[in-house]
Amino acid sequence: MSSTPRAIASDAASHAGLLLRDWRNLRRLSQLDLSLEVGVSARHLSCIETGKAQPSREMISKLANALAMPLREHNALLMAAGYAPKYAETSLTTQELAPARRAIEFILRQQEPYPAFVMDRYWNVLMTNNALPRIFGKVRGRAPLHGNILHQIFDPNDMRPVVANWADVASDVIRHLHHQIAAAPSDIKARSLLNEVLKYPEVPAEWRTREPGMSPSPLLTTTFRNEAMELRFxxxxxxxxxxxxxxxxxxxxxxMFPADEETAEICRSIAAD
Structure with missing residues (x-):
């Protein structure tokens, strides 16, 4: 038997309510705190979270804004409640995003002769400047195997052997990924990416859980080393x-900025070849 419109609406309200509760708990807000922020009673908010009340599209957006939800999660909450997403997700190559792409290209060029690259939410490399393939090619002897930064770092057949301080670098990016997942509980793809990289050999078991109170470092120092050179960024x-x-x-x-003058000189020399 097919679901009735009332049953479908009830399922949507319940789904949205659970997601809303997760986000409220993530932000460590009480129902009273959030209800005051959006101008509804705590009782009404409780009914939304339990699925007893179907929130309007406007109310969903108010709640998402009050919880400072990223745009992707804002869309997810709208769709959970049965509404169309509000924010577009378009390719960086579209005409619509041409101004942003020009700004990015300018930043990448300005970073020469030192490496720079652009990645998406899932650590996929979208753009690089000319310095990155030049320098990575010199360090590894050939281009990276993967187009994903996490797989480059964790795969023993990719960049991992030439990262001299691999344990420090890998643990730092894992903290970033854990932080990302904690900030977007509904992001199944990010969780899947975490599981993928944790399957690589010699990954410490403790990296499988997020360390309480730990935040990603604002600066990441990476040391690349082969038989001919050492570069620190x-x-x-x-x-x-x-x-x-x-x-x-x-x-x-x-x-990526040179951490010492020797690294800066090698980068300039590689660019001049």
Whole structure:
């Protein structure tokens, strides 16, 4: 027997309510705190969370904004309640995002002769400057095997053997990934990515859980080493500010700066070849 419209609406309300409760708990807000923020009674909010009340599209957006939900999660909450997503997710190559792409290309060029690249929410490399393949090619002897940064770092057949301080680097990016998952509980794809990289050999068991109170480091120091050279970089991450596009909000630009003059000189020399 097919579901009735009332049953479908009830299922949607229950789904949205559970997701809303998870986000409220994540933000450590009581029902009273959140209800005051959006201008409804705590009782009504309780009914929304239990699925007894079907929130309007406007109410869903108010709640998402009050909880400072990322745009992707805002969309997920709307869809859980049976509404269409509010924010677009478009390819970086579209005309709509051309201004953002030009800004990114400028940042990448400015980073020369040092590496820089752009990655999406799931650590896939979308763009690089010319320095990155030049330098990674010199360090590894050939281009990275994967187009995903996490797999590059964890796969013993990729960049991992030339990362001299692999344990420090890998543990730092795992903390980033755990932090990302904690900030978006409904993101199944991020959880799947975590499980994939944890299956690589010699990954410490304690990395499977998020360390309480630990936050990703604002600076990542990576040391690349082979028989001919050693390069040390400090990495910084750049993100866009206010945006109404899921793709742009989730982009990260990693710029790798030489941690010493020897590294800077080698990079300049490689660029001059």
């Amino acid at each position: 400090l990495s910084t991450f750049t993100t866009f500010g206010t945006t109404w596009n899921v793709t742009i909000e989730e982009l990260r630009i990693e710029s």
